[in-house]
Amino acid sequence: MKEDSRLKFVRALAIDGAIGIVLTGLMLLYSQNFTFVGVIDATLVAGVLLFSVGWFFYISNNNVFDMVVYGVKSFWKGVFGKRMDQTYLEYIADKQQIRPWLYQALWLSSLVVLAADLAMYLVYKL
Numbered sequence: 001m002k003e004d005s006r007l008k009f010v011r012a013l014a015i016d017g018a019i020g021i022v023l024t025g026l027m028l029l030y031s032q033n034f035t036f037v038g039v040i041d042a043t044l045v046a047g048v049l050l051f052s053v054g055w056f057f058y059i060s061n062n063n064v065f066d067m068v069v070y071g072v073k074s075f076w077k078g079v080f081g082k083r084m085d086q087t088y089l090e091y092i093a094d095k096q097q098i099r100p101w102l103y104q105a106l107w108l109s110s111l112v113v114l115a116a117d118l119a120m121y122l123v124y125k126l
Contacts, residue, residue, distance in 0.1 A: 009101045016109035020046045024113075040120050047113035054106030061098045066091070 027042035028034060059065065070091050074084050086094065 003020060005101060008099075009105055012102060012105035013109055016050060016105050016110065020050050020109055021115040023049055036120070036124060039044065040117060040124060043117040043120065047110045047117055050106050050110035050113060053102040054110065057098050057103040061100070061103070063092055063095070066095070 023046035024042045028038060031038055031042065038088045067088065068086050077084055
């Protein structure tokens with residue numbers, strides 16, 4: 001990993017951590033449960049959301065649902081008498097890829113948040 005990529009990764013990790021803290025706060029405000037159990041629940045939701053967003057970036061990057069998206073677009077254009085501008089292979093080739101360090105930073109920050117949640121849960125239970 002080059003120095004510039006490391007700096008971007010660390011910056012993304014810090015931003016994702018801040019997003020996790022904000023999500024925890026928003027979940028606390030939404031649930032209106034400011035007890036220790038409420039903090040544990042809000043932290044769990046924030047960690048799962050961070051992991052899920054990283055996972056969606058990953059599956060988008062690996063063209064998992066591109067055929068379905070292309071098919072639905074093609075169907076609805078056909079309903080209205082239009083044709084697709086590109087073939088499926090051109091659609092895949094022109095799609096911009098997401099840098100892997102983006103979803104890796106989301107996954108790592110979600111693991112940190114989930115580890116903090118697990119630690120709080122163990123403190124609560126023991």
